[in-house]
Structures are given as structure tokens and as C-alpha cells.
Amino acid sequence: MARATSNSVNPHARTGVRIVVAGDKGTGKSSLISTASSDNFRPNVAPVLPPTTLAVDLYPDHVPITIIDTSSRIEDTNKVAEELQRADTVVLTYACDRPETLENLSTFWLPHLRNLEVKVPVIVVGCRLDLRDENAQVSLEQVMSPIMQQFREIETCIECSASRHIQVPEVFYYAQKAVLHPTAPLFDQETQTLKPRCVRALKRIFILCDIDRDGALSDAELNDFQVKCFNAPLQPSEIIGVKKVVQDKLSEGVNERGLTLTGFLFLHALFIEKGRLETTWTVLRKFGYNDEIKLADDLIPSFKYAHDQSVELTNEAIDFLKTTFDAYDADFDGMLRPREIDELFSTAPESPWIGNLYEDAAERNAFQGLSQDAFLSEWALMTLLNPTFSLENLIYIGYAGEPSSAIRVTRKRRTDRKKQHSDRNVLQCFVFGPRNAGKSALLNSFIGRPYTEAYNPTNEDRYAVNVVDIARENRKYLVLKEIPEGGVARLLGKKESLASCDIAVFVHDRSDESSWKASSELLERIASHGEETGFEVPCLIVAAKDDLDSFTSAIQDSIRVSQDMGVEAPIPISVKLGDFNTVFCRIVTAAEHPHLSIPETEAGKTRKQFNKRMGRSLMFVSVGAAVALVGLGAYRIYAARKSSSG
Template identity: 70%
Template sequence: MAGGAPAAGGAGNGVRIVVAGDAKTGKSSLIVTAAAENFPTNVPPVLPPTRLPVDLYPERVPVTIIDTSSSPENRDRLVEDLTRADAVVLTYACDRRETLDRLSTHWLPELRRLEVKVPVIVVGCMLDKRGDQQPVSLEQVMSPIMQQFREIETCIECSALNHIQIPEVFYYAQKAVLHPTAPLFDQEQQVLKPRCVRALKRIFILCDHDRDGALSDAELNDFQVKCFNAPLQASEIVGVKRVVQEKLREGVDERGLTLTGFLFLHALFIEKGRLETTWTVLRKFGYNNEIRLCDDQLPPPIKKYPDQSVELTTEAMEFLRKIFFTYDVDCDGALRSHEVEDLFSTAPENPWNEAPYVDAAEKTALGGLSLDGFLSLWALMTLLDPIRSVETLIYIGYGSDPLSAIRVTRRRRLDRKKQQTERTVYQCFVFGPKESGKSALLNAFIGRPFTEEYVPTTGNRYAVNVINQPEGLKKTLVLREIPEEGVKELLSKKDALAACDVAVFVHDSSREPSWEKATEMLVDVASQGEATGYEVPCLIVAAKDDLDPYLTEIQDSTRVSQDMGIEAPIPLSTKLGDFSNIFHRAVRAAEHPHLSIPETSAGKSRKQYHRLLNRSLVFISVGAAVAVVGLGVYRVYSAKRNSSS
């Protein structure tokens, strides 16, 4: 592989380099000499923004250099410039040791405090003033500082007076922005970073057209043309493979360059300072400086109403079924953790290793994900973060138009009017006071054994599973547990219930305070729905049915459900495994979104008022119509009488 002119991905409209450091360390002289190629005789205290000639470096990317003042009165301007920088050049004077010490005691800690996370180039200016009487090794001086501050990309000494290494200063700064080391390579371990390995593995697989695990000479040549717009000569291909094989026997086999060899080559390029080669490859395949796909590789932001959701299309689901069976290497009908890791090994990370996806789906007896569990997690990710879901699909090999993977569902408000829904994924909010049995319900839904130990839920928790319907249909139900202390905050938002298909209110049927609190939540949710137009079907769950109910539990709960016009409370016991078909009932309520909607007293009064108002308007309309007809008859009668006379 040979490097061509690298793309300037991540540079935006150019590279903005900010030069900072103590006073009189040569900042302005450095900038003027780089721009004008002449040492200045008179330099103003702070230069205006300076543009370098666009053809100064091979990348032909515009470079703007910002001079700064270190005086206290100009601190606000300095902070603003530093926080907008693409790279920072920190200067010290080669003949003044105290300015070098200030880098580690002031400037570098200050950059961290301001959270300026960009490459730093440390530059020793006025090399001509140090003289031969003060011999010192730059590596010896800078090594301890670079060990402490990993953000330092490189160090260099220069002399503006003698024109020594002036263009190189800003070339290294520009290169650090366009081709940063940090995302690719771990300097301490001297290995490619995991995310870089994952991206290169995906690129390798995309270029391995015959899927035989190696790049043949033809595939290697196609890769070269795609990335560098120039083919490889047969002798060059032989040379590349020889270099790899000499260092790493398994890097080449009878079929061609293996993945191990491909990764080794890139590590070699980086070690030799040819980062632009690896960056060119990454950018040709759509990666940005964070080694994620650029925005232009993904669907645009999804425009939808709050009461619309996003689901995977049939095409995407078929792709995922094929992927499941491809990675189920042992053919046991489940993906074990190592198989899931392998599946996501071409993505920047396994998205399901973090909340809310970790432990959100049912596992088999041996700890694997069944096909239903696998598809359930994809449905959950698409519901909560559709763009990331599509991004991950692309990483694992989805080759169709990204927009073909998802669809926006019809508005829930319209579903209620039409009294049916086309949705296949339903989100159920699970409300209830502490220790009412919410978590136990979610655990039961994904097949976890009952435990007596109470573990409070501090944030939103999800559980997702497939519900088998009559005639072989499958629906996905997402349970979202709302902690008691989170209800008020949730309902403070106008669109809080827009994404909810059904709400379940759980109470401990053996404790009256639990019922009272659950009822209060039910009324609050119903009131919110009535006020915002996001009414949701509601179910009441009387949990812990294995315990003795408090004296008037059945009477109280039945009365409330009748008053609000919803189904009677559903008794269940997660301890005994008696769920009263609650999950199917939740899906049924979501499928008929016009039913099971509770009405508060205020809501009933409002409806009665509107009915009376509508009736009055009807009477007025009828009266007006009669008057109009009467007037018309009178006019006809008058006209006739006048004509006869």
C-alpha cells in the first residue's frame, strides 16, 4: 500500500492554530516568519489572525494562525481563542529555563482546566540564543513532560532569526489536526487502539469481496485504487506481502494478505510517522477523527411528531435475521457473549454493553441471546436512538440505503381516532411507588428468577421482549420502569406521554399506602393526558397477590377503575409466577388505543360541558335555519302578493 494525497477530513473550513505561551517567548516572530518568510524587525504586541499560503503544505488546507497575549487583562480573549482552537502551539524560550517549566506548571494544566482537548505542539523558540555553550537534548528535556501530558503531539525547536524549522512548526500542527495520532495509536503500549482496529477490520471485510478471509492481489489493487487513486504494480504487491511475511508469518497466506497482515501494515505506517496513509484509508470509507462514520454517511435527523416513533423495516429485520445465524457459529440458536462481541467487532464499540441495553433482554439458560431477544434489543435501540441504530447496522454490514432500514410510524393521536394501530413495537410505562413490584415485573418479563431482595431503581430501566400473537404474529413490548421519584419530573414535560402506548400502575395489594400512591399517579397521568391530548390506555396491577390484601383493597381498587372507566385491577404474583397474562393484556390495550383510557372527574366535567355546548349550538343552528326558511317563505309570499296586485 502506498500513501497518496490525504483527504482533509475533520478540517471543516480549515485549520485554526492558536499560539500561546509566556510573554517574550517568540510567538509573534514565529508567526510572521512563517507567513512572510522574513524575520520581522518590528513586531506588534499581538498580531491579527494570519493566513498561511494555501499551497505551503501538500494538503492545501487553509491554515489560520491566532496570536495571543498572556497579560491578565486579555485573559478572556485568550480563553475564547483556546476553546475555539483545532490545535495549540505552546512556546517557550530556549534560553530561559523558567519559560519551559511554566509549560507543565501553568499552560498545560490550564488547557486541561479549560477542557481544550486538541493536539498540542510544544515549540522552543529562539534556538539561536541558546548557543553551543548550553548543549541539551530535546528528548531528554521533553520526555518527562510528554509522559505527564499525553495531549502533546510533538516537540520541536526553531529559530525565526535563522529560519530554522519554522514551516515545520505549523506543518506538524496542521498534521496533528488532519492526521492525529491519539485516535489511532497507543504510544505507551505501541499498539493500534481498539476503535482503530475495529474500523480497519470493517474496511478489510468490505474489500474482501469473495469473503475468503484474505485480500487477493486483485482485491489489494482495488483497495489501492479506491483509497489512493493509483494502482499497484505487480512487483509492489509482491514487495508489500514480503515486508509483512518477514515480520509476521501469519500476515500472508496462499490466498493473500490476511486481516492480521493488514493491521500490521497500518501499525507499521503509524510507527514510521506515515499517519496520513491510515487516515486516508479511514476517510475514504467515511470515518471522522473520532473513528466513527461521518454524518453524511448516516440518515439526516429524523423529523417526527413527539407521538410518532421509529421502527425497523422488514428489509432491516431480514438482514438482522441473516446476521444472527451467521454469527451463531455453534448453531445452538443463541448468540453467546463472545459471538455478540464478534458481531459488533466492526463497530466502534458494542452498543449493548451499556445502559439501557445491557441486561434489557431475555437470556437463554446458557446466557445467550435468542433470535427474539436479539431482535428485541434492536427494536429497543431503534425506538430510543434510531440514528445510532442505523449507524450500527452499517458497521455490521447493512449495505442498502440507510433510510431503507427505518420507518416513522403513524401518530398515536391518529391511531386513537382510527381505533387501530399499525405499530409493531409498543412502549409501556410502568408506574408505581417504591417496593410495589415494578422491578419484579420487568424481571419476570425477561425471564429472570424472582428474588426477595429489594434493589431500588435509581434511573429509567428498560425490559424488552417479543410477544407472540394469534396467527403467528409477533409484537415487541418495551417496558420502561419509572421510579417513584422520577414521576413528577417526567410529567413536568408537556410531551411526557407522547411516546407511551400503554401505562401500567403497579401497587402492593397488601399495603394501603401503596395503593393510594399508585392511584395518585394514575390520576396525575390521566390529567396530563387530558390536558395535552396524549391520552394513553391504562391498566392497574395489584401485585403481590400471594400476600393478604388490606381490608378494603378489592372494593377500593374496583371503585376507582369503574369511576375512571378502565379495566378492573389485574391481580398477579411474580413470586408464584402468576402473571394473569399481563403482558398480552398490555399489548392488547396498546393495539386498541381508543379503549382503556381513564377519565378524571375534571375530564368528565369538561366533556359534559362540551356536550352541552355542542347541543346548544345545534339548537341555535336549527333555530337559525328555521328563521332563514321562514324568511324565505315570507319573501316568496310577498313577491306573489305584489305581482298579483
């Protein structure tokens, strides 16, 4: 592989680099900028120069550079801070002939940048090199090493002399390079190794270039890679040379088929260690990566959809995921264990399922493995909650089709109600209920968790997702979203809060009369909110803990409420006894036919009757007006005829 050249194309290139120069008074800031821009040293320059632009063709990347000089006056402190916060990179200067200015870098300037939350590369520049005492034998590396250990944001240290034209252009070359080809995202200076996200990206690139999937880049594949990234082929002798460099240092880096992944990663680490970061960055950017080593935003289609629409995977994407599941099921046990899941996502910046949201959402076996249904359920949930993120990860793990072919936007839920049927494959159910009603137990049972008597209140929204088989050709992914009692007010604070809900379930403890009262009040609130906003949702009532003695009055009242509101009678279940009364199938069926289970409040009924009466009144008024107009027209015709006959 060759060094990146000036004609390499970066589809996500910056339009410019803003360099802010700061440091103690008299350290040579203005002289440095003046000499760099004019290639001529002037002994008398203004204390603070106006913004200075360097010639675009001064450096190979042809990116415009704007240099901002800063004042050393105390009264300009706030203005300097504003400039530093707008910088792409900061050049901090000290005077080689004044040791106290070097000390001020670590005691003031570098801590000051951190306090301002300036998180950009820093170039430390020793100016006035020509004025340093010749008897002072100073090693820049020896002096700067402790400071660089403490302040990892320092990218490069360099000494220069504006009056002697020593290394002045190099200062701003390194400053620009620190922005266009930064070290921090790629390489850990402390361990001297590639960073994990860089390794993952390079692994994905290697796999994409390994056309025959034999685990090595052949000479032809290596040459194709070179042409794609650097617009120039490798000569046979160069290919031999590359492989020899690797093999001499790392025997497993090359085999009889070509350059292995280990060798490919080794080469990039070598480039970076030798200061050739532009080579690795050119490769990454050619494959669509941005400065965070993630796919650039413009490579991931964005989706526009209404609040009452949702996004789900197409059959094409699901088929790809099934094939991928089989490919990574190394022990052929029908499960993906954690290490196999990690390997599957090893070409993504990180595993998307780290964290309780996903780790706690799907059914896992005793070894934390996922079945194919559970694996697909996790994808269904991720696509529902964050379709762009889901699509991005599909691409990371090798989906090669058009990105738009992996995702479909469903029709509006209002349309579902009018058509009296939902064609969604992924249905979202909001689970409401008071504390200790059995909401969490319902979610746990849905994903195969054993029943426990221990009560652990849920304080944040929680998800559970699984496949529900309704009929031979009717499989749905059901997402249960537990809404903690304390989260209801927050949920209903938004008009469209119920728009993403396909069905709501209200759980109460059948043995606790107060539990039913609280649950019925929630049902009333949700139904009222739906009527007021137009985002009505079908509802079911679940009477949990059917294994305990029930309150007769609560049972009678719950049946009466369900009849009055026009929803199905409460469904008794016992998670403890494993008696679910087909509750999950009934949830899906009700969501598929939403018009049958939408509750009506008394206020809603009154409003509907009023609207009907108003409709009839308006109809009568319209008919009366029409009759009057017809009569008036007939009279005018009669009058006209009478006038003409006279």
C-alpha cells in the same frame, strides 16, 4: 498501500485550521509568524501581530491556515485565554537560549491549557535556535521526553530559527497536520499500539474490501482498495513489496490468499510509527469516518417524527439481523454468548449494549447468552429509544441496504385511537405503582428472572423487553418501562410525556390497602394528565402478590374504580407462584385496541358532557340562524315581487 497525496479527496474536510501561538514574552512568537507568512525575516516586528493567513497551497492538504498571535501582557490574560479556547491547535514557544522559558511550559503553560479545558493538540516549538550556546550539547528528545510523558496532549516538538530560516514552515505544517491527521484517536503512544476504536474501524474497512469473504485481501482486492482510497492503482511489484514488508515482520500477516486482517492492521501501525498518519486518516475518511473515528453524521439519516409516533425496524432489517445472528452463533447453540456478541459488534466503535440499560433489559441464560428473540428484542428497544444510534450500529455490523430501508416511522397514536387499532410491532408500556408494589418483580418475570423475596427499590427508569405471541401470525415486541414512584412528578412535568406510551399499567400489592390507594391516585393523575394534554393512554390495573391474603375492601374499591373509569377489572397475578394470568398478552391486546381501555376521570366526564351540551346549543343556534336567514331571504323575494307588480 501508498502515502496519501494532495489530490486525495476527503469528503469531511475542514474548511480551515486556526492555530494559536502562545508562550513567554520574548520567545520569538511574532518573528516566527512573520517569517512563516512572508518567507522573510524582519528584525523589528510588532509585539502582537494581527491574525495571519498562510497561502492555501503552502502545504499538500490545501486547507486555509489562520495564525493567531497572543500578547504577553498580564492585562491581556483573559483575551489570550479566549483565543486558546477557540484554537484548533496550540503552538507553545520557548527560547532555546533561555532555559527558564522551557521550564515554564511544564510549570505554567501546559497546566494552564488544562485548566482552561483546551483539549486540542499542542506543538512545542523551541525558537531562537541560532542563539543557543554552541557549547551546550542538548538533545531535544532527551529534554522533551519527560514533559511529553506527563502531557500527552503534546503532538510534536521541534526547534527552529526565524532569522536563519531553519524549520519555520515545518512548525505550521506539523500544527496543521496535528489537526487534520491527529495521532491521539489512532495510536496509544504509551503502549505503541493502535487504539481499540481505530482497530474496529479498520477491521470494518477490511471486511468491506474482502469481497469474496475469504478472510484475506487478494491482489485484486488490495488494488481496488488502493484505487478507492488514493485514486491510483498499485503496480504488481508494489503489491509484492507491501506483502513482503508484512511477511518479514509478521508471518501471519500474509497467507496464500493474500493480506490478512492482522497484516492490514500491522501496516497501519507501521505507517503511524513512521509519521505517515495521513495515510491511515485518508483511508478512514474515504470510508466515512470523522475525527472521533465514528461514521460522519451526514451518512446517518435523521428522523423527524411527532411525539406520539415511534420508530421501529422494518422486516428487511430484521431479516438481516436474523442472518447476522446465525453467522455469529459459532457453536450453533441458538444463543449468542457475550464473546460472540463482542465479536458481532467488533466493527462498531464499541458495543452499544454496554451498561445497565441494555444489559438488564432482555432475557439472558445462565451464561449471559441471548436467544434470537432476546437479540431482536434488544434491537427493538434500541431503535425505540434512539433510532439514529440503532441505524448507525446496523451499518457498522454490515447492513448494506439503503439506510432508510431499515427503519419505519409509525403513524400517530392519536390516529390509532381514532382507527381503534394499532399497527405497531413494538409497543411501549409504562409501569406505575408505589414502592414495593411488585413493579420490578413484574419486569423480572417478563425476562425470565427468578423470583426473589429481596426488595431492591428502583430509583431510575428501567426497561425490560421481550417478544409476546398473541396469535400464530401476531408477534409483538413489548417494552416495559418501570417508572419509580419518585419519577412520576418529573415525567408529568412535560406536556408530551405520555405521547410515547402505548399503554400504562398500574401495579399494587393486593395484600396492602395503602398500596392500592397510592396506585389508584397514580391512575387518576395519569388519566387526568392524558385528558388535559390530549395524549390519553389505555390503562390496566394489576393486582400483584395474589398469593397473599387480600384486603376485601381494597378489592371491592379497585373493582368499583375500574368500572367507574371504564377500564378492565384488576388482573390478579402472583410472580412468586408463577401465575401471570396471561397479563403480558392482555397488555399487548389492550395496546392494540387502545380505544377500549382509556380511563375517564369525573372531571373528564363532566368536561365531555359540557362539550356535548355546548355542541347541541351551537347546533340549535346554527339551525335557528339558518331558519332566520331563509325567512329573511324569502321576505326579500316577496318584497321585490310586490314592488315590481305595483
